[in-house]
Amino acid sequence: MWQYYELFAFVGIFFFLITIVFALLKNTKVNKFAGFAAWTGLLFVSAFIIILWINLERPPLRTLGETRLWYSFFIMLLGCAIYIRFRYDWLLAYCAFLASLFLILNYVHPEVQSKALMPALQSIWFIPHVIVYMISYALLAQSALSGVRGMYQMQKGNTSEDIIGIADRVVAIGFGFLTMGLIFGALWAKEAWGHYWTWDPKETWALMTWLVYLVYIHIRRKNPDKLNLHYALLFFGFLVLIICWFGIKYLPNAATSVHIYS
Amino acid sequence: MNKPKKPIWQYPWSYRESFLLVGGIGIATLAVDLIHSAKIGFPTFPLNVILLAILIIKVFGIHFLSKKYRHLRFFGTIPAAIGAISLFMLMTIIMALTPEQLLMKIGLHSIRNSLTYYFSFVYLLITLGATTLKRFRFKTLNDWGFLLNHLGLWLFLAASGFGAGDTKTGFMTLTPNTPEWRAELETGEVIDLDYAVKLLNFKIEFHEPQFLFFDTKTKKIHTDKGKSIIINLNDNKKFVWNNYEITKQEIMGKEVFNSNRYLVNQVVSFLKVKKPDGKIVSGPVTSGNDMITPVFLQISPILSIGIAKPEPSKFASKVRIYTKKGQISDVTIEVNKPCSINGWRVYQNNWKYDYMNMQYVSVLQIVRDPWMPYVYFACVLLTAGSLILIFSNKLFRNK
Numbered sequence: 001m002w003q004y005y006e007l008f009a010f011v012g013i014f015f016f017l018i019t020i021v022f023a024l025l026k027n028t029k030v031n032k033f034a035g036f037a038a039w040t041g042l043l044f045v046s047a048f049i050i051i052l053w054i055n056l057e058r059p060p061l062r063t064l065g066e067t068r069l070w071y072s073f074f075i076m077l078l079g080c081a082i083y084i085r086f087r088y089d090w091l092l093a094y095c096a097f098l099a100s101l102f103l104i105l106n107y108v109h110p111e112v113q114s115k116a117l118m119p120a121l122q123s124i125w126f127i128p129h130v131i132v133y134m135i136s137y138a139l140l141a142q143s144a145l146s147g148v149r150g151m152y153q154m155q156k157g158n159t160s161e162d163i164i165g166i167a168d169r170v171v172a173i174g175f176g177f178l179t180m181g182l183i184f185g186a187l188w189a190k191e192a193w194g195h196y197w198t199w200d201p202k203e204t205w206a207l208m209t210w211l212v213y214l215v216y217i218h219i220r221r222k223n224p225d226k227l228n229l230h231y232a233l234l235f236f237g238f239l240v241l242i243i244c245w246f247g248i249k250y251l252p253n254a255a256t257s258v259h260i261y262s
Numbered sequence: 263m264n265k266p267k268k269p270i271w272q273y274p275w276s277y278r279e280s281f282l283l284v285g286g287i288g289i290a291t292l293a294v295d296l297i298h299s300a301k302i303g304f305p306t307f308p309l310n311v312i313l314l315a316i317l318i319i320k321v322f323g324i325h326f327l328s329k330k331y332r333h334l335r336f337f338g339t340i341p342a343a344i345g346a347i348s349l350f351m352l353m354t355i356i357m358a359l360t361p362e363q364l365l366m367k368i369g370l371h372s373i374r375n376s377l378t379y380y381f382s383f384v385y386l387l388i389t390l391g392a393t394t395l396k397r398f399r400f401k402t403l404n405d406w407g408f409l410l411n412h413l414g415l416w417l418f419l420a421a422s423g424f425g426a427g428d429t430k431t432g433f434m435t436l437t438p439n440t441p442e443w444r445a446e447l448e449t450g451e452v453i454d455l456d457y458a459v460k461l462l463n464f465k466i467e468f469h470e471p472q473f474l475f476f477d478t479k480t481k482k483i484h485t486d487k488g489k490s491i492i493i494n495l496n497d498n499k500k501f502v503w504n505n506y507e508i509t510k511q512e513i514m515g516k517e518v519f520n521s522n523r524y525l526v527n528q529v530v531s532f533l534k535v536k537k538p539d540g541k542i543v544s545g546p547v548t549s550g551n552d553m554i555t556p557v558f559l560q561i562s563p564i565l566s567i568g569i570a571k572p573e574p575s576k577f578a579s580k581v582r583i584y585t586k587k588g589q590i591s592d593v594t595i596e597v598n599k600p601c602s603i604n605g606w607r608v609y610q611n612n613w614k615y616d617y618m619n620m621q622y623v624s625v626l627q628i629v630r631d632p633w634m635p636y637v638y639f640a641c642v643l644l645t646a647g648s649l650i651l652i653f654s655n656k657l658f659r660n661k
Contacts, residue, residue, distance in 0.1 A: 109488075119576055119597035169655055176652035179411075183641050183648075192598050194431060194609050194629035196422060196637060199374065204358040211351045215344060222340040252361055 001055040008048035009103045015041030016076070016096040016103075023093040034092055035083055041096070042076045045103070049073060061130040062121060068106050070131070072099040074138035082142070086166065094145045120258075125188035133181040139174030140213070140241055143167045147234030154227060164227055167234055168220060175213050182210060201251065202259030205244035212237040275336040280345030287385060288349055291378040296368070301375045304427030307632075314424045317384065321391030328392075337389050338396035346389040349382040383423055390416045407650035414643030421640060425633025433611065434626045436461035437619075441584065445628050455628075456586050457603050463580040464622040466613065468572040470496060471529040471549065473508075476568045478560055483570075493567065495533075505538035506561060528556075529569050535561050553617055577613050579624040595626065606630050 015037045022034035049069055052060045060066040079095025082088065146167040153163060185206070186196040197203060216233045223229070248257060270278055305313055328334035336342050356365075357373045365372060373379050394412040399405050432445035436459060443458035473493035475484035483490045493501045495510040502508075511532040528551040534544040543561055549569040550556030558566035578596035583589075583603055593601045600609040611627035 119574060122576070123598040172655050173652050176648040176655075179648040179651075180645060183644055187638075187641060190634075191600065192609075194600070194607060194627055194631075195429075199357060201358065204354055208351060208354050208358060211347055211354065215347055215351075218340045218343055218347075222344075251359065 001052050004051075005048065006107065008044050009107055012041045012044040012048075012072075013100045013103050015044070016100040019096040020093045023089040023096070026089060031089070034089065035080065038076060038080050038083070038092060038096055041099070042073070042080060045069070045073050045076065045099070059127050059130075061126065065106050065109075067130065067134065068102045070134040071138060072102040074134050075099050075102075075141060078135075078138050078142060082166075082170075088166070090149060091142065091145070091166070094149075095142065098141060098145070120192050123188055123192060125184055125191065129181060129184040129188055132177045132184060136174045136177035136181055137241060137245065139170050139177065140238055143170045143174060143234050144238030146170065147231040147238075150227065150231040151235075154231070164220075164230060167230075171213060171216060171234070175210075175217060178210055178213065182206060200259060201248050201257045202244065205240070205248055209237065209241045209244050212240050273332055275333065275339075275341065277341045277344065279336070280341040281348070283342075284345040284349040284382075284385065287381050288352070288378060291376070291381045295376045295378055301372070302377060302380065303375070305424070306427040310424045310427050314420060317387060317420075318391075321388060321395065324388070324392050325395040338392035342389045343393060346382070346386040350386050353379050353382050383419070387416060387419060387423075390419070403650060403654050407647055407654060410643045410647030410650065412647075414640050414647050418637060418640035418644060421633045421636035425631065425636070428630075428632050430630040432628045434459060434628060436579065436581070436624045436626060437616070438462075438464070438621055455604075455606070457606075458584045459603075459608070459626065460582045460584070461579055461624050462582055462592065464577070464613065464624045465580070466577040466622065467575050468529075469575045471531065471572060472570040473501075473510075473531075473533075473547070473567060474570055475503075476558055476566045478558075478562070478564055478566045481558065481566075481568075484565060507536040508567065509534045511544070528554075529572050531569065533559055533567060535559065535567070537561060552615070574613075577610065579610055579626065581626075605632070 018037040019034050019041060022030045022037055025031055049060060052066075052069075060069065075095050076099040079092050079099070083092045146163050150163040150167070153159065153161065185203070189198070190196050212233065216230065216237060219226070219233065220230055243251075248259075268276075270282075304310070324334050324337050328338070353373055360373075362372055390412060394409065394416055397405065397408055397412075400409070430447060432447040432453065434442050434445045436442055438461050441458040441460040443455050444452055445455055446452050473495055475491050475493070476482065477484050485491075491503060493503070493508055495501055495508065500507055500509050511534050529549045531547050532544065533547050534542060536542050543559065545559045546557055547559045547567055547569055548554075548557040549571050556568055558568040560566045576596065578594050578599075580592065580594045583591050583593060585604060595601050595608055595610045597610050600607045602608070606628045607630075609627040609629065610624070612625040614623050614625070615621075616623050
């Protein structure tokens with residue numbers, strides 16, 4: 001099935017690039033078509049996921065390549081949803097860029113797509129655990145982008161946009177999903193291996209990610225004026241998240257992790 | 263005009279006092295850890311219940327006495343929480359980045375068994391508990407969200423942390439039709455159980471065999487642009503790659519594998535390959551097992567075709583359970599589908615093949631975790647709290 005990936009991915013990326021161009025061309029006639037282009041690109045990504053799911057006869061959630069597909073899907077879906085609500089052109093463009101990036105990564109580094117699903121992954125917790133994590137990662141990526149945008153705007157002395165406001169809302173939802181991901185993972189581990197938590201390297205980094213965002217939420221409440229610190233925390237949180245997601249395999253004590261993607 | 267800087271330790275305490283406090287806890291406990299270099303075990307019943315009761319009394323004490331002694335209010339504040347989270351996060355970072363062998367070299371057996379970890383954990387529970395009690399009200403949806411998240415987390419940490427010492431994990435190795443009533447615990451101790459388990463049948467299924475190109479000389483998987491090439495021969499389709507046409511002629515059935523100790527747990531297939539020059543090579547290809555090496559079909563001086571070691575898709579043990587009360591029941595235990603017997607959860611853990619006696623041996627893991635219901639209840643609270651956090655968000659409301 002992956003032999004058709006190029007077709008779907010390239011069409012998807014094409015529409016996402018149009019989204020970026022249209023979104024950035026403010027005060028033009030094409031600007032209002034940015035949302036339409038984003039939804040069309042998303043349609044192609046969704047179609048490939050559905051076809052892949054049917055073809056593999058299992059949810060495509062096992063390999064890094066498959067999770068990247070979901071990441072592209074969710075980040076664009078959330079970008080579109082927030083665009084409907086707030087009409088932030090820059091956020092839509094960022095999301096389209098990030099979604100394209102993950103589609104390109106899958107093309108440049110095609111993962112070996114095996115039908116094999118190991119017995120430990122054959123669980124009712126599999127789909128909810130991975131899906132809530134993907135939603136959470138997509139949201140927290142958006143918050144990191146907001147952080148970068150916020151720092152840039154502060155450098156320019158422009159504080160007209162409520163960037164921290166949107167970041168707060170996105171982090172609150174992302175953190176809710178992140179918490180559920182941790183809980184579902186713990187419950188699944190209990191059913192599969194008999195223990196909620198084994199301090200596996202992936203679990204340890206997942207906890208660290210959760211703790212960084214926990215610190216962000218608390219500091220935001222106590223010191224709402226320290227915007228530079230908040231933006232830096234958003235960026236740092238996402239850095240830890242990236243290590244947790246696919247950076248742990250390069251770390252010294254990760255060799256024993258049961259979470260390394262095949 | 264700049265606000266005059268508040269002298270340290272003057273009420274109200276904030277981040278400076280908080281970080282000095284956790285820094286003091288961290289340094290003092292680390293010093294004890296390094297000097298004694300002792301591995302601290304988890305407290306077991308009844309000591310863990312006594313310690314937890316003391317902790318609860320302490321948290322309530324802080325809450326009620328804070329009205330009279332204002333410095334105690336600090337433990338329910340955000341700076342105290344940030345300090346506690348930071349110390350706990352530091353422990354997590356060390357765990358995440360440092361291999362345990364390195365820690366042992368400097369005198370720490372493991373972070374989880376260190377005094378520093380215990381104190382950071384207890385301090386986190388104190389601040390979390392004090393914060394929870396400080397806002398113990400149910401007026402708004404936000405109050406509910408706050409309580410469910412904070413109380414849920416407190417209960418989760420307390421039950422899983424203080425209950426860890428009471429958790430027992432052991433393994434039972436079952437051979438067919440032989441009742442087993444002993445288990446070897448992780449500590450190496452062999453215990454007698456109040457039930458016996460007899461393996462009636464062990465069932466294992468494998469995924470479709472995966473044919474791959476191998477390097478003829480090294481017998482390593484051949485890659486193209488860093489990726490292996492899967493030869494898809496499912497449904498007896500012809501596979502064409504670089505003008506090689508590969509077809510599967512025959513694949514031996516499972517009944518054949520199990521009738522011969524040298525063939526068991528491996529895939530044997532006969533392939534026919536039409537080379538780019540039109541010549542045909544054919545022959546057997548096997549995945550090999552623990553007893554014999556795999557067989558490859560050489561198609562060029564560089565390339566051969568082989569089969570990857572078959573991966574099990576499912577394995578399950580059908581067992582008969584005998585209890586001391588005389589109850590007999592038959593259950594099937596498989597991965598992700600454990601069963602409960604007399605307070606123990608029984609998991610399908612592993613399997614092996616006894617080539618001498620030509621039979622499968624099933625390894626079951628047994629876990630006794632009396633604190634499990636409290637942890638599950640905490641998970642329910644936390645999930646409810648997370649849902650409130652998500653759906654009470656302004657993003658879902660009007661501008």
